[in-house]
Amino acid sequence: MSNEIWVLLQHRDGALHRGSREAIAAARAIAGRNGGEVVAVLIGKGIADLATTAATYDVARVCTVEHDALADYTPGGYVGVLSAAILAAAPAFVVAPHTYQSVEYVPRLAQAVDAALVPEVVAFEDRDGLAYRRPIMGGKLQAVVRTRGEGTVVLTVQSGAFSADDAGSGSAEVVALADAGEPAVDREIVGVEQAAEDTVDLSSADVIVAAGRGVGGEDKMGPITALAAALGADIGASRPVIDSGWLPRDRQIGSSGQTVAPKLYIAAGISGAIQHLVGMKGATCVVAINKDRNAPIFSVARYGVIGDLHEVLPALTTAIEEAKAAG
């Protein structure tokens, strides 16, 4: 068992994913608590420039694997290469950003090396040793968890939980990753395509009224539409509304939809799962309306209304119309 803290850097189209820097920041936070050396791990094809970039962060070294079969990410390719190296070096920790890519292959990597897995860490705590805070129940609650037994701990860190600026700066050496395994590519990439035609661009909207599951049905959108009309706002939605077919997919705000930054964002009946929050936290003023006072949406709101949106929204629409009429 070494005291190394490995960071699995994610990249695409010749650029590091911003989560990679956040993961380095998380690894440095572990090093600050437990000691240990932060090592950046970068695998792919044509990654020399990326390695040079990675070496400018505060890491002891950048370990790379260059391989034709790693030109595109596949779980088998990544797990094959990394698991052998992890088994040989036995780092104390392996840290990855909690992205759509990592969540797919990192659990399998943890299983392959018989490591403990802690998904979606938002903070570290000291509970007779290192403990981890992570969201449960769609972010309504948080759990503090601890690992048992010896061996490597693999963790992914939630987007935005650690600051990319805390990746620090340095001038590390770039070396080949020791004992890297062979990529075992286990699926064929047929193509990459746009998920939905974005006929609606919410990214430049000034005011957005966003509907959540709490609206209660496609036939219950009336108060949303009326408020949007009174405000001259665009209508957006969280994922459950789209999945239920109450609004078309190009209205979706969040990690698999659009990212917005309006002046005013009114979230109605949205509980505020992280997948939604990452898409709207750039809004200047957030108003959240929800029956559940523990809904995580209130943590990013400037104003929170605890109540039934079917009562609050019509009242708000009237109040706005009256205020407008009064000038």
Add this chain to the structure above:
Amino acid sequence: MRIAVCIKQVPDTEARLRVAKDGRWVDEEDLPFVINESDNYALEEALKITEEHGGEVVAICLGPGRAQEALRKALALGVASAVHLADDAFTGGDAVATARALAAAVRHTEADLVITGSQSDDVGYGSTGSILAGHLGWPHAWLVMGVEIEDGAGSAVVVREMEAGMNERLRIALPAVIEVQAGINHPRYASLRGIMKAKRKPLESLGPADLELDPSTVGAAGSRLEILEVAFPSSGESAEILEGEATEVAKSLVEKLRNEARVL
């Protein structure tokens, strides 16, 4: 084709949650439980595939006695048979231990394909299906928004969500584990006839011994992860909370949006 669908029974996401007395989980008394959202979509996808290509669906659920209700619901939707991993030895596991038990159950069902949801709405590890694939030695795909079985080819083409609104189209050899994302289809409702028929469909309850599993490798005993505490996050601190009669709240909010936040 024989498709195993792994489902989980979780607290209704709309339910009001309370922390249990020991502070280590939610208080389950009077808490409504439902089939995990993305697992509902997994059931629908599996039923659609067998309707088009033949075969049958078996549902697997790991969970205490109450979880039988989730399996009865799956049977009512059209699943042919169900496997319940109800033994206490299975509960309280992390993703690795839970996936180990599920892998043994999948082998028991002799399935050619596993379809499951991408993430549970309670612990939200998002990992169990991928680790299940690891235990089985099968390829997998997570966050899947489309599945087409290629007849006779022993493969499927799946569409996987990437970030920034892009999708990846992949060909994956079967057997495989496919973890679907909510929204992939429109889940059906159980018909009255389906509910009646479900009562006569086979529902097998299996323990570690039936699956030749060492009880110390599954459930809480086989887990590397331990929950010490659950609590409401310190949210609401940044929000100024308004409550009361709707008209008054609305007036006060408009005044604040105009004069304080200056966004109206």
